[in-house]
Amino acid sequence: MSVRSTRGRRRLPVIAAAMLVAAAPAVFARQPPQTPSTIAVIPRPMRMTPRAGHFRLTPLTIIWTDTASAPLAHQLARYLAPATGFTLRVRASRALPSRGIVLRRDSRLARLGPEGYRLDVGPSRVVARASRAAGVFYALQTMRQLLPPEIFRDAPVRPDNFSLGRKGVAWNMPAVVIEDQPRFEWRGAHLDVGRHFMPVGFVKKYIDLLALHKMNTFHWHLTEDQGWRIEIRKYPNLTAVGARRNETIVGHPQRDPAQWTFDGEPHGGYYTQDDVREVVAYAQARFVNVVPEIEMPGHAVAAIAAYPALGVTGAPIAVATRWGVFDDILNAEPSTVAFMQNVLSEVLTLFPGPFIHIGGDEAAKAKWQASPAIQARIQALGVGDERGLQSWFIRQMDAFLTAHGRRLIGWDEILEGGLAPNATVMSWRGAQGGIEAAHAGHDVVMAPDSYTYFDRYQSRDTSAEPIAIGGFLPLDTVYSYEPVPAELSPADARHILGAQGQVWTEYMKDPRKVEYMAFPRMCALAEVVWTPAALKDYGNFRERLVTHLRRLEALDVNFRRPD
Ligand code: ACM
DSSP states (O other), X not given: OOHHHHHOSSSOOOOOOOXXXXXXXXXXXXXXXXXXXXXXXXXOOSEEXXXXXXXXXXXXXXXXXXXXXXXXXXXXXXXXXXHXXXXXXXXXXXXXXXXXXXXXXXXXXGGGOTTOEEEEEOSSEEEEEESSHHHHHHHHHHHHHHSOGGGGOSSOOOOOBGGGTBOOOOOEEEEEEEEEOOSOSEEEEEEEOSSSOOOHHHHHHHHHHHHHTTOOEEEEEOEETXXXXXXXXXXXXXXXXXXXXXXXXXXXXXXXXXXXXXXXXXXXXOBXXXXXXXXXXXXXXXXXXXXXXXXXXXXOHHXXXXXXXXXXXXXXXXXXXXXXXXXXXXXXXHHHHHHHHHHHHHHHHHOOSSEEEEEOOSOOOHHHHHOHHHHHHHHHHTOOSHHHHHHHHHHHHHHHHHHTTOEEEEEGGXXXXXXXXXXXXXXXXXXXXXXXXXXXXXXXXXXXXXXXXXXXXXXXXXXXXXXXXXXXXXXXXXXXXXXXXXXXOHHHHTTEEEEEEBOOOTTOOSHHHHHHHHTTHHHHHHHHHHSOGGGOOHHHHHHHHHHHHHHHXXXXXXXXXXX
């Protein structure tokens, strides 16, 4: 077995909170002074200068905004309302008010890039400035993290009550000046909803969590062997048939099929186009770009189950009920290319972002090899062999997406047989595919399994952990990841758009399990893709993480407590 296959995603694997400040009876007790150590922002900002004192949020605090930032001013008021119980007023102002929270677009801040911001917290005033809306939004995320972790609760936490001599949470932000901007433009998290369907409500929660960590890309893995999860109006069977499987294998698949056991419970679900629009709008409001993935030509069992003519033999098959790499694969007839392009046409109407992911990974070639029709097609197209045919298939999609003003992205197998001209490569089998693509002048997103696959175990002692696919990926390893391979020249390194964390859900039946696997590893990855490399410090991250985990507790995230 190669290193790649030992990852074993589709191989047979061998293997709650202190929310209240203590209620001291001292009516006159002062809040503990805010010190720089209370600043625990994740991901760590680029520059931070603590100042004396703090800003105190009260029911009378006004959020002053310029016209361009008004939606974000209301967003801030909404963020702060549930836990504080304050309905903060939002007011327009051109001049710089001397008190309150001020949001400003400021072209001078263009030096911090399209997502950068400056945040000045002083005793009487908080000023967030950025050249673009995304920067203002990230300033809000930092503000939330400067407040006590209880700010993330969904209902008012115990308020001050002087007549009872009781002190609740004081909504203080430590005074500080922060200038911040991300290291990478692609700060992503993937979620596989094919293996297990995840409800819209959870998808939104996931997007909220990404935004909190200043991540800006949600890679929505929508189609799989075990389920097709997006409504396509032209092809209703994709969801009528492909969105449901009869049952699911229990535990790791043994080598001997006779030992497989199944749960006997149907599993299904899909997103209507209205659901998709809702998720995309929700993400846009949080500066998260959604990248849909429609897998082809492999990982297409559910599609073939829905429309057998898409397969190599035309024989009916069932939506897959176990995990692994399947021999069933799309054929390469013009009708099948047209079918997938029609699917993409509907996808393009739903997803406004530049990138469309077409999968391309683990496309088993056995059925293509055995099929006289496919062999004739290889001859007719003059593409040499099955790899050439896969490359041809992807090039059809590349041409289609390019003609529609979009960019194709695919897993690194799309390099095999020749890379499509405008393709971006997602490098998962280590860094090699990314290096090769960057050398060839293509953009790259790093997603190497050994650092960014959050389906792996978080402990060496797997007996103490819920079942996972295998492998071992602890928090410090994620944190240590450097997305730019040392092999790349500075010019080629510019092709590394960023990196992302993968959440494959074979062994994650529900949102609670997704949260357990994704957090806090996603917190570490957020710092990998945002923070300047020179500022990365695992010990310092772990100190900040203590406070940050209280935030995740307040948000009811079922994270795994790190060792
Ligand atoms: C993959 O893990 N097959 C992209």
